Amino acid sequence: xxxxxxxxxxxxxxxxxxxxxxxxxxxxxxxxxxxxxxxxxxxxxxxxxxxxxxxxxxxxxxxxxxxxxxxxxxxxxxxxxxxxxxxxxxxxxxxxxxxxxxxxxxxxxxxxxxxxxxxxxxxxxxxxxxxxxxxxxxxxxxxxxxxxxxxxxxxxxxxxxxxxxxxxxxxxxxxxxxxxxxxxxxxxxxxxxxxxxxxxxxxxxxxxxxxxxxxxxxxxxxxxxxxxxxxxxxxxxxxxxxxxxxxxxxxxxxxxxxxxxxxxxxxxxxxxxxxxxxxxxxxxxxxxxxxxxxxxxxxxxxxxxxxxxxxxxxxxxxxxxxxxxxxxxxxxxxxxxxxxxxxxxxxxxxxxxxxxxxxxxxxxx
Ligand code: F6P
Numbered sequence: 014x015x016x017x018x019x020x021x022x023x024x025x026x027x028x029x030x031x032x033x034x035x036x037x038x039x040x041x042x043x044x045x046x047x048x049x050x051x052x053x054x055x056x057x058x059x060x061x062x063x064x065x066x067x068x069x070x071x072x073x074x075x076x077x078x079x080x081x082x083x084x085x086x087x088x089x090x091x092x093x094x095x096x097x098x099x100x101x102x103x104x105x106x107x108x109x110x111x112x113x114x115x116x117x118x119x120x121x122x123x124x125x126x127x128x129x130x131x132x133x134x135x136x137x138x139x140x141x142x143x144x145x146x147x148x149x150x151x152x153x154x155x156x157x158x159x160x161x162x163x164x165x166x167x168x169x170x171x172x173x174x175x176x177x178x179x180x181x182x183x184x185x186x187x188x189x190x191x192x193x194x195x196x197x198x199x200x201x202x203x204x205x206x207x208x209x210x211x212x213x214x215x216x217x218x219x220x221x222x223x224x225x226x227x228x229x230x231x232x233x234x235x236x237x238x239x240x241x242x243x244x245x246x247x248x249x250x251x252x253x254x255x256x257x258x259x260x261x262x263x264x265x266x267x268x269x270x271x272x273x274x275x276x277x278x279x280x281x282x283x284x285x286x287x288x289x290x291x292x293x294x295x296x297x298x299x300x301x302x303x304x305x306x307x308x309x310x311x312x313x314x315x316x317x318x319x320x321x322x323x324x325x326x327x328x329x330x331x332x333x334x335x336x337x338x339x340x341x342x343x344x345x346x347x348x349x350x351x352x353x354x355x356x357x358x359x360x361x362x363x364x365x366x367x368x369x370x371x372x373x374x375x376x377x378x
Contacts, residue, residue: 031077
């Protein structure tokens with residue numbers, strides 16, 4: 014009987030997921046006696062009745078590395094440890110179905126699971142590993158906020174899209190002498206904002222790690238306008254906040270969705286600037302999910318392919334409880350525990366942050 018590996022994608026989608034899936038299947042096809050299955054929408058495919066498992070063979074994954082999204086679906090709601098159910102009064106609550114999940118996987122003769130996901134998904138991986146499941150993690154997130162790896166795939170695509178947006182806003186900003194605020198993703202880490210600000214040549218960059226003082230932002234705008242440059246580009250991460258303030262977002266009504274729906278940091282900044290006496294024209298663009306859609310850039314396809322091949326090789330060497338990681342110039346494996354111990358946020362001594370300051374970009378501090 015063939016040995017089976019179950020692959021799943023969890024959390025928000027991310028350009029490069031399909032390239033990882035394809036690489037796992039292609040690497041496995043070079044070995045004798047392995048079959049790759051995909052679970053539809055993370056562990057939901059196993060926990061649902063009937064189960065939704067998809068056989069992934071070379072024909073199924075042919076050419077998918079250039080496609081965004083994930084052919085096996087994903088979800089960032091619930092999970093085996095917090096499966097949403099309605100209680101007898103009609104209220105939503107959660108139940109732990111992890112034991113049932115492990116039983117079902119054994120029954121399906123699954124030798125190992127490869128969980129492609131961000132921080133939340135890898136926390137689930139670690140808990141399942143502690144329950145005895147043979148599991149391997151593959152890090153993904155456009156935010157690049159996962160520790161233990163130099164980069165996650167999907168991040169460079171998001172940076173490329175955000176930089177392109179800055180470039181486009183510059184031409185209209187300079188024609189109209191306007192201030193443009195571009196809001197990009199980044200819940201707790203401002204990597205996309207920082208990279209797009211440097212690559213696009215923004216004047217101001219506001220990130221979650223550095224709460225901003227609106228007066229410092231005003232000072233920079235003033236210097237710029239007085240200096241004869243009639244326009245200003247501000248890149249702000251969705252998780253940025255003023256000193257003493259909170260993030261802008263709303264609690265989701267989706268069942269099992271734990272995160273705040275962030276969005277609106279740019280609009281708030283516009284109000285704060287007006288309130289502080291800014292008389293220039295201000296326009297706000299929220300890039301939102303455009304950063305996660307479409308074709309992955311070559312860098313992300315390559316990194317994702319490296320991650321996929323390595324993940325299957327970790328199955329062959331039974332490196333369970335570990336996550337694939339990129340530590341330049343090598344693709345290595347590290348304990349999942351290490352990767353979820355802390356977020357990868359921008360530190361004050363970060364080299365790119367220092368470069369940005371050297372370029373005169375203001376962070377509002
Ligand atoms: O974690 C990746 C991310 O894109 C964040 O930058 C963003 O806040 C969040 O996902 C949005 O998630 P959703 O697709 O559920 O709105």
